Amino acid sequence: MKSTVETLSPTRVRLAIEVPFAELEPSLKKAYREIAAQVNIPGFRKGKIPAQVIDQRVGRGAVLQEAIEEAIPQQIFAAVREHEVKLLGRPAVDNLEFSDGQPLKFTADVDVRPELTMPELSAIKVEVEPLAIADAEIDEQVDGLRQRFATLKTVERAAATGDYVQLDLIATVDGAEVEGGTANNISHEVGSGQLLKGLDEAVVGLAAGEEATFTSQLVGGEFAGRDADVKVTVRTVKEKELPELDDEFAGLASEFDTLEELRGDLRERITRVKKVEQLYAARDKALAELVKQANVPAPEGVVSDEVEQRKAAMVEQLERMGASLEEYLAAEEKTEEQIDAELADAAAEGVKIQLVLDTIAEAENVEVTDDEYGHEIVHRAQRAGVAPQVYYDRLVQQGAAAAVYGDVRRGKALALVMERVVMTDTDGEVLSLDSLREDNGHEGHDHGDHEGHNH
Numbered sequence: 001m002k003s004t005v006e007t008l009s010p011t012r013v014r015l016a017i018e019v020p021f022a023e024l025e026p027s028l029k030k031a032y033r034e035i036a037a038q039v040n041i042p043g044f045r046k047g048k049i050p051a052q053v054i055d056q057r058v059g060r061g062a063v064l065q066e067a068i069e070e071a072i073p074q075q076i077f078a079a080v081r082e083h084e085v086k087l088l089g090r091p092a093v094d095n096l097e098f099s100d101g102q103p104l105k106f107t108a109d110v111d112v113r114p115e116l117t118m119p120e121l122s123a124i125k126v127e128v129e130p131l132a133i134a135d136a137e138i139d140e141q142v143d144g145l146r147q148r149f150a151t152l153k154t155v156e157r158a159a160a161t162g163d164y165v166q167l168d169l170i171a172t173v174d175g176a177e178v179e180g181g182t183a184n185n186i187s188h189e190v191g192s193g194q195l196l197k198g199l200d201e202a203v204v205g206l207a208a209g210e211e212a213t214f215t216s217q218l219v220g221g222e223f224a225g226r227d228a229d230v231k232v233t234v235r236t237v238k239e240k241e242l243p244e245l246d247d248e249f250a251g252l253a254s255e256f257d258t259l260e261e262l263r264g265d266l267r268e269r270i271t272r273v274k275k276v277e278q279l280y281a282a283r284d285k286a287l288a289e290l291v292k293q294a295n296v297p298a299p300e301g302v303v304s305d306e307v308e309q310r311k312a313a314m315v316e317q318l319e320r321m322g323a324s325l326e327e328y329l330a331a332e333e334k335t336e337e338q339i340d341a342e343l344a345d346a347a348a349e350g351v352k353i354q355l356v357l358d359t360i361a362e363a364e365n366v367e368v369t370d371d372e373y374g375h376e377i378v379h380r381a382q383r384a385g386v387a388p389q390v391y392y393d394r395l396v397q398q399g400a401a402a403a404v405y406g407d408v409r410r411g412k413a414l415a416l417v418m419e420r421v422v423m424t425d426t427d428g429e430v431l432s433l434d435s436l437r438e439d440n441g442h443e444g445h446d447h448g449d450h451e452g453h454n455h
Helices: 021-038 051-082 135-148 199-203 247-253 259-293 300-320 325-332 336-363 370-384 388-398 401-420 433-440
Strands: 002-009 012-019 087-097 104-112 125-128 151-154 164-173 176-189 211-217 227-241 422-425
Touching: 002 051, 012 021, 012 051, 021 051, 051 087, 051 104, 087 300, 104 300, 125 259, 135 247, 135 259, 176 227, 199 211, 199 227, 247 259, 259 336, 259 401, 259 422, 300 325, 300 336, 325 336, 336 401, 370 388, 370 401, 388 401, 401 433
Parallel strands: 125 422
Antiparallel strands: 002 012, 012 104, 087 104, 151 227, 164 176, 164 227, 211 227
């Protein structure tokens, strides 16, 4: 195999490859074996069909085509190794020339990792807003606890927004009762919008024993999409009673003896969450500054593939929510071209950050231990809901095991960035990962679902 490399841009090269026909012999033999195992020819056992018979029955052209499809990726990666090309993304093959008995010739345009000149990390300085915890934020957390410990009390008055009611519902279309359209003794929070459209408006003002009829569009069943007349009867009306904000409530809702101690703990928890958010903001600024100072170009092919993946993921998520891309575009008042442009911008920035972290990891000789790699596999397997070995086997089959290694390596490079870049708030307070680790080591008291977000 002979090959040359031509630089097209800082992120793309063209490999020109020529393979003598004799070097294709292993691929040709493999093609004959695979075709022999797939076809049935009377008088021959499957897998034992001579090459000349396959040429007659299947065609020499089909064999040659299968052989070069197998040979081309092998020859590309051989050329990549020979020229020490730092390959990114998928090669684009062009200018293919080949006929029986002649050399295989083609070109492959490939994205490559650009050579970056990185600034000294400790010379990078970023500022973010200082921490600010308002009393209203503490009040909101306390109110959330009060709502969890609220009680319901039956009242002899008309229902109002925020009340809880027990309801009977009967839906009819053209006077005929809808199958499955009757429900008895349903509990509903007035104003929540959790049941039929128009129900909340109809219920407000009704006391126990009173009824009303409203029109609502059905969303399922035989009459889906049609308007139905719905009669609602209120059985009971209950109002929510919140506990008094005092030390007794603190003892009920937490392990603290006083309301002041409870509020103090909530302040600490909110502070830890905001410290994480503050560090994330500083991290993003540091990475953006590194990308800017290193003047990082974005490999077009890699960005294009990333956009395709992100768009496919968006469409899949919308479909899981019962929506379509067209409905999303209408709701956001955007065109598909605008969405594509936004995805391209985000993908380009993400790829540039990866290039920066890869360059830092290489310069700093960052290694990933077996334990670190295994921990990441276990973590991803848990999120996917499968056994770690099953998850790893899938990665190997998909050729994605090395990508996970790269992600872990970039994570370690990112930790280096956050340790060395000078990060402060505008008050001059220095931010560090160490302070966050110390805070996360704090043993808090459990009082509901108000623990800080786990970033």
